[in-house]
Amino acid sequence: MADKVLMKGAEAIAESAIRAGCMAFFGYPITPQNETPEYFSRRMPQVGRVFLQAESEVAAINMVYGAACTGTRVITTSSSPGISLMQEGFSYIANSNVPCVVVNVMRGGPGLGDIAPAQADYNQATKGGGHGDYHSIVVAPHTVQEAVDLIYLAFDLADKYRMMVVMLMDGLMGQMMEPVEFHDWVEVENRKPPEWATVGQGERKERNIITSLEILPEGLEKMDIALQEKYRKVRESEVRFEEYMMDDAKYAITAFGTVARIAKTVVDMAREKGIKVGLIRPVTVWPFPYEVLEERANQVDFFFDVEMNEGQMLIDVKLGVNGKRPVYYYGRLGGIVPSPEEILKEFEKKMEVSK
Amino acid sequence: MKTLYKMPEAITERPTTYCPGCPHGVAHRIIAELLGEMELTKKAVIVWPVGCSVFGYYFIGTDAVEAAHGRACAMATGIKRAHPESFVITYQGDGDLASIGIAETIHAAARGERITVIYVNNGNYGMTGGQMAPTTLLGQVTTTSPYGRDARANGFPMKVPEMLATMDGPVYIARAALDSPKHIIQAKKFIRKAFNAQARDLGFALVELISSCPTNWKMTPVEALERIKNEVLPIFPIGEMKVNEGVA
Amino acid sequence: MDKKVIINEERCKSCELCVDVCPKDVLRISERLNPKGYHPVELFDNEGCISCGFCFLICPDAAIVEVRRPVKVKK
Structure with a gap:
């Protein structure tokens, strides 16, 4: 290093x-x-x-x-x-x-x-x-x-x-x-x-052919099954995520990338106000960390998904939570980055709703 | 008995999937012969196209990849840049190269990419059932030019070697025909120079091979080769368009 | 005498291009059927063949496998 x-x-x-x-x-x-x-x-x-x-x-x-x-x-x-x-x-x-x-x-x-x-x-x-x-x-x-x-x-x-x-x-x-x-x-x-x-067969016994083509459906199905x-x-071994302040959390924010970074600030701000909120941040969005969401659904009152889109990861979050708890969403579109203050405000609104 | 002609080693045992009388097999044989004669078979990576020759890797026994439609020159560029020791050939039809892949072809030529392009022109899209191609002759009837290709509606046949010969990147550009033993011998001479261009690290080379499509032209194989001589070659004349020093 | 043109009948698709280019007309389409259902080409006049190789050059299917010329024995 x-x-x-x-x-x-x-x-x-x-x-x-x-x-x-x-x-x-x-x-x-x-x-x-x-x-x-x-x-x-x-x-x-x-x-x-x-x-x-x-x-x-x-x-x-x-x-x-x-x-x-x-x-x-x-x-x-x-x-x-x-x-x-x-x-x-x-x-x-x-x-x-x-x-x-x-x-x-x-x-x-x-x-x-x-x-x-x-x-x-x-x-x-x-x-x-x-x-x-x-x-x-x-x-x-x-x-x-x-x-x-x-x-x-x-x-x-x-x-x-x-x-x-x-x-x-x-x-x-x-x-x-x-x-x-x-x-x-x-x-x-x-x-x-x-x-x-x-790269050319060289000393290799067999020549190599790289193709995505297999004209027989039975053959292509085999290729597809191998892919799956x-x-x-990959799903079994490569799921990566980070949890931030989740140990005692009553609420969970879900976010990835830039928004997750902002969400950490939101968590800090909320904690200062005494709100026990944490962040679940997928590091791999595929494969998606569904299991951790399902586990945390036993602990938190609701999930609050924040994204810079119309709620695309929201669907995966809901799949993870699997109906056990409400999943709310807040997002900005068109290339607008939400501020910590506005996210916190929206989050507090959902706290009111869920009471 | 003295052997005068013998099927080259790089031609595999597998019978081709081409229609009777389709000259793809002739182009394959020429390539296989030259790979053998120039000791390139074990270094070669052939980038196969989408079209009738999509299964070409079954018929010429080298390392091979299968490109998306039109992308052979880009894929070949990636292989050659990543592994310059490989001898990289693209084998493309006229729909693949002159229509959907014209940008990739022209830019590979402009960069002087050290790849060799074998461009087989039979004036229509063979595999998909004989649709009009950029190379279809004026007046020629195809399944998408049922009244004959009309210049006002469909433009004019594209002459790729003539275009590329105006550029600085290519070192060897030629057009040959597969309609007669004489022209086939000439085609091999041209492709040898195109292979030299890469083997000697000189630059980009392309050889167009005027071919036939008896099935979609609705002719016997013999009639189809006659048509090349009578109708196609007057529009697509054979010859060398660009020969830089060192390729001969 | 050994055949001057070696034909792999199984690969022949009966396209007749070799018959057409043969300058001595020593090739013809046979009556036989190969496994693919084509009538393969045959060399019916080995004597008349001049080993020019035109059939080999024009064959698209590697069915004309080899063309040979008798070696003249010096006396």
């Missing part, structure tokens, strides 16, 4: 990815995440790695797909409209079982929307997004340090399960400057392509 350095989120994730052994970046400019590819464009040549600005997000994700087929640690970063364009590639990557990391710096939508922080791509990220029965692991950091940490985890999980890992962020975290501590460099010099990689089995293992 090195000393702490003060760094913007957008640049810190790039530096972290490079240290995590990311050998190639492919991407296309889009606000609000341009500092990340710009940082990659400076750093990757310095360390003898690949930076390539693609002609479109469609091309970028297919370059990622190609690089992923060689077993190389590869990343792209984009923002909501660009991520929409990449969905085709995500779907192919899923059914080809190749690893990669994608960062979505979410902005206001739908359509061109705006460039302000939002969380409205939750459903797209956690429920698949492209066509077919697939998932990606989705992590949602709430501080710059956590983003730096989760980039390492993202590459490890991508390699472990041979699947795509998405990091959901927003422009607020990208622009935020915080002291961060980077992890040790992952050694890449002597890395060899994995056995399954398509992989997802079952």
